[in-house]
Amino acid sequence: MVSVLTEWSSLIVRWLHVVAGIAWIGSSFYFIHLDLSLKPRAGLPQGVQGDAWQVHGGGFYHMVKYLIAPARMPDELTWFKWEAYTTWLSGFALLVIVYYLGAELYLIDKSVLDLTAPTAAAVAFASLVLAWLVYEALCRSALGRHEVALALVGYVFLVALTYGFTHVFSGRGAFTQIGALIGTIMVANVFLIVIPNQKKTVAALLAGKAPNPAWGEEAKQRSVHNNYLTLPVVFLMIANHYPLIFATRFNWLIVAIVLAIGPVIRHFFNSRHEGKGSPWWTWGVAAAGMVAVAWLSGAGPAEIGPRADRLDIKAAHNAILARCSMCHRNEPVWPGVHAPPKGVILDDPDNIRRHAHLIEINAVRSNAMPPGNVTAMTAQERQILAAWLAAGAPSQ
Ligand code: HEC
Numbered sequence: 085m086v087s088v089l090t091e092w093s094s095l096i097v098r099w100l101h102v103v104a105g106i107a108w109i110g111s112s113f114y115f116i117h118l119d120l121s122l123k124p125r126a127g128l129p130q131g132v133q134g135d136a137w138q139v140h141g142g143g144f145y146h147m148v149k150y151l152i153a154p155a156r157m158p159d160e161l162t163w164f165k166w167e168a169y170t171t172w173l174s175g176f177a178l179l180v181i182v183y184y185l186g187a188e189l190y191l192i193d194k195s196v197l198d199l200t201a202p203t204a205a206a207v208a209f210a211s212l213v214l215a216w217l218v219y220e221a222l223c224r225s226a227l228g229r230h231e232v233a234l235a236l237v238g239y240v241f242l243v244a245l246t247y248g249f250t251h252v253f254s255g256r257g258a259f260t261q262i263g264a265l266i267g268t269i270m271v272a273n274v275f276l277i278v279i280p281n282q283k284k285t286v287a288a289l290l291a292g293k294a295p296n297p298a299w300g301e302e303a304k305q306r307s308v309h310n311n312y313l314t315l316p317v318v319f320l321m322i323a324n325h326y327p328l329i330f331a332t333r334f335n336w337l338i339v340a341i342v343l344a345i346g347p348v349i350r351h352f353f354n355s356r357h358e359g360k361g362s363p364w365w366t367w368g369v370a371a372a373g374m375v376a377v378a379w380l381s382g383a384g385p386a387e388i389g390p391r392a393d394r395l396d397i398k399a400a401h402n403a404i405l406a407r408c409s410m411c412h413r414n415e416p417v418w419p420g421v422h423a424p425p426k427g428v429i430l431d432d433p434d435n436i437r438r439h440a441h442l443i444e445i446n447a448v449r450s451n452a453m454p455p456g457n458v459t460a461m462t463a464q465e466r467q468i469l470a471a472w473l474a475a476g477a478p479s480q
Contacts, residue, residue: 087422094181101174108167109314115164116311120358122149129154157290165279172271179264183208183257186420189455191261193254207252208261215245215265216272223305231308235347238309242266243340254456255330262339263320266313273306311354315346327445327452334380341380345373385451387463391470397480400472403465404430404443407454418458433479440477448473 122134131152138145183191187201191208199207218241227234245265249258281299288295319342323329329338352366411418412430428442429435436443446453447461448470454461472478 087420090181090185094178097174097177097181101171101178104167104170104174105318108171109318111164111167112307112310112314116307116354117357118147119149120354122147123359152289152295157286161286163279163282165274168271168274172267175264175267179208179260183260187257188458189420191253191257191456193257193456195457196250196254197252199252204253204257208257211245211249211261212265212268215241216269219269220272228305231305235312239343242343243336246339246343247336250336255332255335255450256324256452256455258335259320259324259330259339263317263324266317266320270310270313270317273310277306278303312347312350315349316343319346327450328381329377331385331446331450331452332381333383333386338377338380341373341377345370348373382449384449385466387451388448388466388470389463390467391474392464392467393471395471395475395478396468397472397478399465399468401433401436403461403468404436407459407461407465408447410459411454437477437479440473443469443477444473 118136118138121136123136124134128135128148129150131150131154133149133151135146135148138147184201184205187199187204191204192199192201219238222228222234222237222241227237242262246258246262249261252258253261281303284299285295316339320339323338323342329335332338348366348369352363356362408430410416411421412424412428414424414429414431416422416424428439430439430443443453448466451457451461451466
């Protein structure tokens with residue numbers, strides 16, 4: 085019963101998380117585009133930075149941006165904040181359901197570091213908070229006034245954290261952890277800086293006072309960070325479903341590359357929307373980066389040496405039966421696993437043969453399976469499987 089409830093709560097929370105994320109990223113991309121496309125022209129009301137015309141859904145929109153208060157504050161003002169808050173709340177709930185409650189399979193890899201589930205969850209959560217505090221301190225320090233320097237330090241900080249996480253958690257756990265960490269920083273930017281500063285500005289305007297321009301500058305700085313972090317976060321969140329990316333030797337380097345490519349791609353769109361031309365070189369950089377990612381993902385897990393030089397079908401089957409089939413069978417015998425995960429059944433030679441491609445991706449070219457290597461599959465067994473795969477995965 086509990087397992088059915090966990091499954092359903094995971095599905096519903098994931099649904100909410102993805103939808104909220106779409107709404108958040110969608111509105112933030114929209115406003116960045118709008119902001120950049122506003123053009124000043126004569127005849128606009130006082131305090132207006134520029135205007136833009138848009139067409140959507142059968143009607144025309146005339147958008148105008150006031151830098152200072154309009155002559156009269158509107159009675160109704162739409163705020164954009166719940167998209168971000170809901171994304172974080174649902175994301176954190178999902179983190180608890182999948183990674184903290186299921187730490188043994190998803191967060192921990194005892195061959196990386198022998199943690200208990202509560203310790204792993206506590207370390208993961210504490211590092212979210214700590215990293216955010218460090219980021220906050222960096223932004224507020226003297227460095228915060230130098231955009232490029234701050235970006236470089238922030239980049240090194242995130243790569244160092246990623247490297248650290250891959251030495252504490254499983255590959256998959258590390259990816260989700262760094263993704264959740266960046267996501268947390270982004271939502272904290274909205275919750276603690278952007279929205280409060282906007283509230284202060286509105287309050288000052290209503291009171292007939294001049295708002296402090298520093299509020300706007302600070303909010304702008306954080307919006308820019310969020311803009312550049314969006315693509316890497318989405319990559320990290322989906323990459324934890326791709327074993328070649330998260331469960332191979334250079335997983336942390338892959339994250340480092342993606343953390344660089346994401347902002348470069350955003351730069352293309354920012355520049356284009358601002359009417360400053362299309363820096364096509366960015367796509368060259370992104371493509372080169374992705375080729376590097378693909379190449380690195382082929383490096384396999386660290387511990388697997390060359391494949392066995394002799395084909396031994398029986399030994400290959402035995403490796404699967406001994407290390408995989410306790411979960412991957414019609415009625416799993418592993419505690420907490422109640423149905424064959426992802427419908428993958430590995431209990432006889434035919435079923436094993438049928439899943440040869442998935443076995444290759446999950447257990448030979450990566451060490452995503454067994455999760456956290458809970459059944460202690462050896463490097464030698466993986467080498468035997470490699471030889472079996474190279475021979476065309478015969479069933480007898
Ligand atoms: C402790 C239980 C357990 C063991 C042992 C185990 N798996 Fe899995 N397996 C899982 C779970 C849980 C998932 C689902 C992961 C997810 O939600 O992404 C899974 C998913 C898979 C998938 C599907 C991946 C996909 O892309 O859909 C394959 C293939 C797989 N395992 C192969 C193996 C192989 C091969 C072994 C042995 C080397 C193995 N598993 C050992 C629990 C296990």
